[in-house]
Amino acid sequence: MEKISLNGVEMYPFASEDELLEFVKEKKGILVAINAEKILHATDQTRTIINRNIGYCDGAGAMFALHKKGYPKACKIPGCELWLKIVAKWHKTHTFYLVGGQKSVIEATVVKLREEFPGINIIGYRDGYINSSDDKESLISDIAMKKPDVVFVAMGSPKQELLMEEIQQRHNAIFQGLGGSFDVYTGRVERATQWWIDHNLEFAYRLIKQPSRIKRQIHLLKYLWWLETNKL
CATH class of the missing domain: 3.40.50.10660 (PrpR receptor domain-like)
Structure with missing residues (x-):
């Protein structure tokens, strides 16, 4: 399975948890969760760490980017x-x-x-x-x-x-x-309830519970722009 690069951050487009588990069973290594924030704020150090290990899609933002890259079966694996x-x-x-x-x-x-x-x-x-x-x-x-x-x-x-x-x-x-x-x-x-998770709105639930997160999450607008303009 090939890695897909998003802003220089490489991850595997696993189509299911089972596919990931079979992969790591055969190829032991370090599983690293990738979400929109990690892609957006990647530095040379974090890219290097992620890219030499097993990056997987942890959030909806990363999942949607993989879909746009031509991997419609790639799924979110929290x-x-x-x-x-x-x-x-x-x-x-x-x-x-x-x-x-x-x-x-x-x-x-x-x-x-x-x-x-x-x-x-x-x-x-x-x-x-x-x-x-x-x-x-x-x-x-x-x-x-x-x-x-x-x-x-x-x-x-x-x-x-x-x-x-x-x-x-x-x-x-x-x-x-x-x-x-x-x-x-x-x-x-407390984690978001299942409805928020199923509708890919866990970030919004966290923001409601902790309004101070707005300073972090406002940057997701930039990620959305990159996503829509194919800059990832």
Whole structure:
């Protein structure tokens, strides 16, 4: 499958979650969620990080751009849902390691996963507050020793991707960056209801709930202009 470039940001036009899962099963690597903001605000550093890994369409803006590029079957695969699909598919056969969030959040995440997915083998976890090189080396060494099949890192971009790349140098696995997904999963942050998600209006729901986001989302008008004028 070929990558498609949008403002120099390369991603795969997966037509379904199953297609993505089959791809990453055969080709382990780092899954990086791509949305309109990441495409619009791409820098040389973020493009390089994304392009050497497995970029996938996380938002409606990226999906519509792929459609205009001639990939009408490309679909939106929200990262906050994808990681749970990975767990559901492989929790009986794969081992997992989780990094990110506050101590209370990661602990609550592990408890909930063990309740919802009986038999899941979580062989390690820790919070996302890695404050020294010793902390980081301890984490990477632990992962390299335990050799999990799947590693989830929830620390925000590009920090989580840079950490996953360091881990990958010592241990190859399926990696996914999750941003704030542990907070959503444990109910500390409310996600949009299904109607908003189904109508590709999750960004509007977030804006209603948090009006201060207007400073970020106003830039989406530029993205819409690029989309309509084929500048992507």
